[in-house]
Amino acid sequence: xxxxxxxxxLKTCSYLAGLTTLFQKxxxxxxxxxYSLIEVLTVIGILxxxxxxxAPNFISSLFEKRVSxxxxxxxxxxxxxxxxxxxxxxxxxxxxxxxxxxxxLVNAGGSTIWAVRMPAGVDLQDLGLGxxxxxxxxxxxxxxxxxxxxxxDNDSVRREIELMLGGNARIQR
Numbered sequence: 001x002x003x004x005x006x007x008x009x010l011k012t013c014s015y016l017a018g019l020t021t022l023f024q025k026x027x028x029x030x031x032x033x034x035y036s037l038i039e040v041l042t043v044i045g046i047l048x049x050x051x052x053x054x055a056p057n058f059i060s061s062l063f064e065k066r067v068s069x070x071x072x073x074x075x076x077x078x079x080x081x082x083x084x085x086x087x088x089x090x091x092x093x094x095x096x097x098x099x100x101x102x103x104x105l106v107n108a109g110g111s112t113i114w115a116v117r118m119p120a121g122v123d124l125q126d127l128g129l130g131x132x133x134x135x136x137x138x139x140x141x142x143x144x145x146x147x148x149x150x151x152x153d154n155d156s157v158r159r160e161i162e163l164m165l166g167g168n169a170r171i172q173r
Contacts, residue, residue, distance in 0.1 A: 063121070063151045070122045070149040071159035071171050077103045078133075078161070078169040080114055085135040093134045096147065098124050123150045129163060139167045146172075 077094055085092040090108040097104070101118035118124050129145035136142075144165045151157040160172045 060157075063154065063157050066119045066122050067149055067151050067157050067159055070118050070124075071161055073116045073118070074103060074124075074147055074149060074161045075169050075171055077105060077114065077116060078163055081105045081133075081135045082139045082141075082167050084113065085137055086139040089137040091134050091136055093132050095132045096124065096126065096129070098126055098131075118149070121152050123152050124148075125150055127160060133163060135167065141165070141167050 081092040081094045084105070084107070088107070092108070092113070093106045095104045095106060096102075101122070101124050102115060103117075103124070104115040105113050107113050125148040127146035127148050129147050130143060134142040141163055144163050146160050146162040149159045149161065161169060162172055163169045
């Protein structure tokens with residue numbers, strides 16, 4: 001009997017020792033998991049610095065893209081008007097509404113066949129072209145000149161769209 005009680009004591013001791021070891025391992029894992037406050041704040045600081053460096057470049061490229069898109073819209077209006085006039089052998093007029101920043105194409109019957117509004121933050125300026133240009137059935141414009149597309153906040157971002165006497169148009173920086 002004595003041997004049996006000693007065996008039970010040994011089993012109990014080894015069982016308790018195993019539980020103690022298990023709890024110590026779990027406690028150690030809990031203390032080692034996750035990130036410390038200093039590590040998290042360091043990462044946030046690095047991301048804030050990178051954001052501060054990248055933000056001005058991103059904003060200026062956004063203005064550049066808006067102006068470039070608007071310039072392509074004006075160029076497309078000229079090309080569409082010219083091609084429609086030649087295709088249908090009738091006059092097509094390109095109207096510029098500088099105050100509402102809108103361009104529209106009107107056929108000989110007075111119907112609007114195409115219209116586009118400048119994106120937000122982009123202004124349309126007359127550089128000698130006037131309020132309208134009419135393309136005849138041979139694709140020749142009634143006048144020639146240029147229109148500027150400018151960023152409302154910063155005049156340094158601009159494109160000029162030049163309409164030449166032969167009816168061709170091109171974008172200039």
